[in-house]
Amino acid sequence: MLAYTIKRLLQGVITVWFIATATFFGMHAVPGDPLAADKEVPPEIWANLQARYGLDKPVPEQYVIYLGNMLKGDFGISYTQQNREVNDIIAEHFKVSATLGILAIVFAAFGGILWGALTALYRNRAPDIVIVFLVILGISVPSFVFAALGQLGVVNINNALGFTLFPVAGWGTVQHMIVPSMVLGLGTMAFLTRLMRSSMLEIANSDFIRTARSKGLPATRVFRKHQLRNAILPVVTVLGPSIAAITTGGFVVEMVFAIPGLGRYFVQAVQQLDYTVIMGTTVFYGAFLVFMVILVDLVYGLIDPRVRLE
Amino acid sequence: MSEITEPSAAGGFDDARDATPAAGLDWGALWQLLRLGLIGFGVLAVILWLLAQWNEGGAGNAVDAATGTVTLTLSQEPPQMDSTRGTDQVSFRILGHVMEGLLRYDANNRLVGGVADRWEGTEMQWTFHLREEARWHTGEPITAHDFVFAWRKVVDPANASQYAFIMFGIENAEAINAGDMPLESLGVRAIDERTLEVRLARPVPYFGKLTAFATYNPINEAFYESRGGRYAADAEDMLYNGPFVISSWVHGASLRLEKNPNYWDAGRIKLNAIDHAYITTDTNAVLNLFKDGKVALTSLNAENLDDALQQRWRINRFADGSVYFMELNHAPDRLTSNYHLRKALQAVNDPAELVYKVIKLPGNLPGRSLFPVWLKGVNGYFRQEYPAPEQVPDEALGRRHLAQALDELGLDEPPTLVMLTGDSPSANKQSEYYQNLFKQKLGIDIKIDRQIFKQRLAKMTAGDFDIVMAGWGPDYDDPMTFGDLFASWNENNRGRYVNPALDEAVEIARSSSDARTRMEAFARVQEIIREDAVILVNYELGSVYVANPRVKGLVRRAVGTDPDYTNAWIEEA
Numbered sequence: 001m002l003a004y005t006i007k008r009l010l011q012g013v014i015t016v017w018f019i020a021t022a023t024f025f026g027m028h029a030v031p032g033d034p035l036a037a038d039k040e041v042p043p044e045i046w047a048n049l050q051a052r053y054g055l056d057k058p059v060p061e062q063y064v065i066y067l068g069n070m071l072k073g074d075f076g077i078s079y080t081q082q083n084r085e086v087n088d089i090i091a092e093h094f095k096v097s098a099t100l101g102i103l104a105i106v107f108a109a110f111g112g113i114l115w116g117a118l119t120a121l122y123r124n125r126a127p128d129i130v131i132v133f134l135v136i137l138g139i140s141v142p143s144f145v146f147a148a149l150g151q152l153g154v155v156n157i158n159n160a161l162g163f164t165l166f167p168v169a170g171w172g173t174v175q176h177m178i179v180p181s182m183v184l185g186l187g188t189m190a191f192l193t194r195l196m197r198s199s200m201l202e203i204a205n206s207d208f209i210r211t212a213r214s215k216g217l218p219a220t221r222v223f224r225k226h227q228l229r230n231a232i233l234p235v236v237t238v239l240g241p242s243i244a245a246i247t248t249g250g251f252v253v254e255m256v257f258a259i260p261g262l263g264r265y266f267v268q269a270v271q272q273l274d275y276t277v278i279m280g281t282t283v284f285y286g287a288f289l290v291f292m293v294i295l296v297d298l299v300y301g302l303i304d305p306r307v308r309l310e
Numbered sequence: 311m312s313e314i315t316e317p318s319a320a321g322g323f324d325d326a327r328d329a330t331p332a333a334g335l336d337w338g339a340l341w342q343l344l345r346l347g348l349i350g351f352g353v354l355a356v357i358l359w360l361l362a363q364w365n366e367g368g369a370g371n372a373v374d375a376a377t378g379t380v381t382l383t384l385s386q387e388p389p390q391m392d393s394t395r396g397t398d399q400v401s402f403r404i405l406g407h408v409m410e411g412l413l414r415y416d417a418n419n420r421l422v423g424g425v426a427d428r429w430e431g432t433e434m435q436w437t438f439h440l441r442e443e444a445r446w447h448t449g450e451p452i453t454a455h456d457f458v459f460a461w462r463k464v465v466d467p468a469n470a471s472q473y474a475f476i477m478f479g480i481e482n483a484e485a486i487n488a489g490d491m492p493l494e495s496l497g498v499r500a501i502d503e504r505t506l507e508v509r510l511a512r513p514v515p516y517f518g519k520l521t522a523f524a525t526y527n528p529i530n531e532a533f534y535e536s537r538g539g540r541y542a543a544d545a546e547d548m549l550y551n552g553p554f555v556i557s558s559w560v561h562g563a564s565l566r567l568e569k570n571p572n573y574w575d576a577g578r579i580k581l582n583a584i585d586h587a588y589i590t591t592d593t594n595a596v597l598n599l600f601k602d603g604k605v606a607l608t609s610l611n612a613e614n615l616d617d618a619l620q621q622r623w624r625i626n627r628f629a630d631g632s633v634y635f636m637e638l639n640h641a642p643d644r645l646t647s648n649y650h651l652r653k654a655l656q657a658v659n660d661p662a663e664l665v666y667k668v669i670k671l672p673g674n675l676p677g678r679s680l681f682p683v684w685l686k687g688v689n690g691y692f693r694q695e696y697p698a699p700e701q702v703p704d705e706a707l708g709r710r711h712l713a714q715a716l717d718e719l720g721l722d723e724p725p726t727l728v729m730l731t732g733d734s735p736s737a738n739k740q741s742e743y744y745q746n747l748f749k750q751k752l753g754i755d756i757k758i759d760r761q762i763f764k765q766r767l768a769k770m771t772a773g774d775f776d777i778v779m780a781g782w783g784p785d786y787d788d789p790m791t792f793g794d795l796f797a798s799w800n801e802n803n804r805g806r807y808v809n810p811a812l813d814e815a816v817e818i819a820r821s822s823s824d825a826r827t828r829m830e831a832f833a834r835v836q837e838i839i840r841e842d843a844v845i846l847v848n849y850e851l852g853s854v855y856v857a858n859p860r861v862k863g864l865v866r867r868a869v870g871t872d873p874d875y876t877n878a879w880i881e882e883a
Contacts, residue, residue, distance in 0.1 A: 030765075031765050031769075032764035032767065032768040033771075034764065036767035037472055038397075039397070039472065039801075040802045041472050041474075042475070042801060044488045045470050045472065045487065048467050048468065048469075049472075082392075082395065083391070083542055083543035083547075084543065088561075092562070102357065103354070103357065106350070106353060106354050107354065109350075110346070114346060117346075121339050121340075121343075151594075151598050154602075155598045159601070159602070164602065167602075167604070168595070168601075168602040168604060169588055169599055169604075170587060170588050171563055174358045174359065177358060178358075219338060219339075220339060224339075228346075256594075258383070258588040260560070260563035264562070265562075271762055271763065
């Protein structure tokens with residue numbers, strides 16, 4: 001177990017290093033200059049700006065300097081937010097993205113399990129057909145549509161009520177968090193519903209359910225103790241990667257609801273060629289994803305002893 | 311996750327269940343699910359509560375007369391609040407509320423005293439007398455040294471300010487910025503604590519207006535040094551001398567301004583707080599916030615104008631001040647360096663159609679000249695004194711020019727030109743309109759090269775285009791802010807247009823302090839640009855917005871702080 005953990009962690013470190021290297025050279029291969037602005041500046045000022053950000057050195061040398069700083073945990077200063085360190089940006093904004101992501105995943109997990117179990121229970125009858133239709137909608141409609149519709153819905157509800165039930169946008173209070181996290185979790189919830197449904201149906205036909213029934217257990221008990229519990233396992237398995245995906249994929253929702261999350265920086269930095277923020281957010285998110293996957297593997301081994309860790 | 315197969319014949323029990331589920335199971339299972347749902351709800355509530363402790367925020371309504379607060383949005387976090395290095399509109403907008411230069415613009419756009427209460431200028435020298443009651447928000451007096459320090463910082467090559475050029479009218483500024491002279495040689499000095507003397511390198515008749523520009527703001531040296539490179543990074547890392555101070559700044563989320571009690575003219579300021587509670591580029595989100603009564607102002611664009619019209623709101627418009635045009639590449643190896651090809655494109659250009667049929671947003675003006683209509687001339691407006699003819703499309707003229715161009719270039723058929731453009735919806739619409747126009751009228755194929763911001767800038771700088779959709783916004787209130795744009799030495803002349811006659815006219819306008827001589831020189835620039843088809847002017851940008859009717863005294867302007875809430879107040883409901 002320990003050897004396995006160490007091996008996985010080492011692999012993770014190499015993966016992160018690879019991500020950092022690929023991003024660094026890919027980023028420098030993109031045409032355009034991070035310091036370019038609407039107004040051209042005289043060559044002398046240009047040279048000074050380049051020197052300030054160390055862009056006057058050859059790219060391989062910049063890479064070595066960059067790796068050195070990264071090992072020290074220093075991602076440098078943003079090009080666009082010129083007074084802010086990338087470390088501060090990540091620290092201040094990731095907690096918002098994480099909040100949004102955790103809520104969305106809780107919402108998606110409980111929703112997915114509930115709806116999935118319900119559809120399995122009412123297989124091929126009206127509730128099943130309606131929910132499965134909604135699930136297909138949830139998987140295929142992109143999140144910016146849900147975000148815009150959700151916001152418009154909130155405006156209309158507030159107007160109809162005459163007071164603010166849910167804020168239209170912004171961040172900070174519990175009310176601010178509910179609508180965006182539901183919108184963000186919708187796609188994952190739809191996916192989990194499908195997963196739960198098929199998992200439930202598969203288990204309904206397994207031998208141990210038949211055994212439980214034939215020995216006279218009450219149907220309710222069979223459902224809860226045997227079917228539901230076992231059906232949840234595959235859902236739990238995909239939760240880890242889902243957490244990472246949701247936390248990193250909130251860009252659109254953050255934009256529409258004016259939420260100060262990290263996703264915004266992650267995307268805008270690429271558009272603005274903000275080198276330090278691109279590197280900082282990519283390496284951070286990469287490490288986060290790698291860590292989540294390792295964590296799920298390890299936890300899965302603990303939960304289900306049949307999974308051999310080697 | 312594949313769908314499971316139908317149960318086998320042996321699973322008779324399941325078959326029966328599927329067909330007619332036992333009522334007991336149905337209700338029992340539903341009850342289980344409901345319980346699970348309740349647990350989920352409980353877990354969610356606990357997590358929500360915990361997370362709410364971890365985050366902070368929350369905002370009030372659009373206007374709150376009781377507390378004198380107006381709530382607004384920002385399109386982005388201010389990228390650089392250090393006035394010596396700031397370049398963007400959002401930073402300048404905030405700086406305009408929390409800082410004050412020697413002079414400022416009042417509610418009627420007249421230049422009035424700011425930190426200075428008296429000033430006198432000769433052709434080459436200006437003297438500013440600082441008012442005794444001018445204070446930093448901490449209560450310390452503002453001195454002439456604060457200006458000397460800030461202005462030196464602007465031209466300091468180590469500071470690499472992108473707006474250093476705006477000081478180049480001051481003696482030695484350009485040489486210092488190039489690293490050829492020491493900082494101390496800058497032509498500005500504090501005669502005493504409250505007298506600032508400025509020596510100019512050349513006559514700058516509009517120098518007074520320049521001192522209202524954010525780059526000319528004062529900075530206290532001792533405070534600046536005490537922040538150890540973090541000056542203006544956070545709310546507490548600045549000293550304020552304007553009508554407001556930044557009372558809280560949650561990066562990327564909100565920025566709140568509160569009235570500065572130590573502002574010398576605090577009696578004039580009626581608002582107690584300006585809360586920028588939302589930061590988003592999503593214009594629809596801002597519109598929704600406005601509908602919900604949470605913010606006091608929203609800009610409109612082509613996409614959401616109809617929605618706003620349906621609400622029967624009062625739509626306001628104002629001249630944004632900037633001019634949009636197609637810049638042509640004049641490099642000798644480019645086809646567009648051919649005079650007749652440029653004239654052919656110019657002849658079929660129809661700014662009126664572009665503005666009224668394509669952009670379709672009220673407030674824009676069909677372009678006639680590089681110099682927009684609001685610029686002031688000798689006595690009145692420049693464009694009234696030196697009118698520019700309307701650009702009326704003339705297809706026959708265009709075809710004649712094209713024939714001659716093809717002849718001169720030795721081409722058999724109309725060429726293909728590359729049009730560099732941005733990636734916004736409006737840039738798409740406009741470039742496709744011109745692609746269609748030039749094909750139909752002249753048979754010229756346009757290859758649209760759509761690029762995101764930084765890549766477009768890189769291609770503009772490299773001269774990698776035949777035509778580029780560009781624009782120019784004013785920095786100060788004098789025709790020179792547009793006039794020298796196509797001088798051969800200007801870095802922003804991306805098409806590399808070189809014309810000694812234009813350079814000469816710009817030089818006359820630069821070196822003279824006589825208004826008539828200068829305006830006549832600008833009129834020559836205007837004429838050369840039209841006659842030689844240096845650029846094809848498209849339109850003057852107008853902005854359209856709706857504001858909460860209870861907010862009074864809001865000032866919108868082309869040059870300077872915009873929108874300006876320093877004169878605003880809230881009307882009682």
